[in-house]
Amino acid sequence: MSTVERCLFRPEHRLLTPRDFQAVFDSPQCKVVQPAFVMLIRANAGDVPRLGLVFARKKVRFAVERNRLKRLVRTSFRLHQHELPAADVVFVARQGLDQLDNAAFLALLEKAWQQLNRRFRASPKPVASHENSAAPADPGLPVRP
Secondary structure: OOOOHOOOOHHHHHHOOOHHHHHHOOOOOOEEEEEEEEEEEOOOOOOOOOOEEEEEOOOOOOOHHHHHHHHHHHHHHHHHHOOOOOOOEEEOOOOHHHHOOOHHHHHHHHHHHHHHHHHHHHHOOOOOOOOOOOOOOEEEEEEEO
């Protein structure tokens, strides 16, 4: 795989459906919190990281600024995607994000990707439930041999 192919932002690297976003919002494994944004992270079943962006008009008022910031997040994600775990990441903008210049915002993103790697690898993974467990489903019922 060439360097150019590694840095593409293909559809398999994006959170596309409301169900994908809702799964991350409902049960994030960890968070990366910065003054200007929050990243919610949840493991996915695939083998690539996926990114979703949430830029509310209340938080970043002008479309020009929202588009600039989204472009910077996508570019930073593309450059770091080979270092990231197979997880769904939802980037949520906060008030004041549009006040940052490109260099300051990219520096914050760099720090956030490193924190994401550390926290995600350190967070406990969800335990898969087994239907054929040794414990009975209802303790009041007798167990057959």
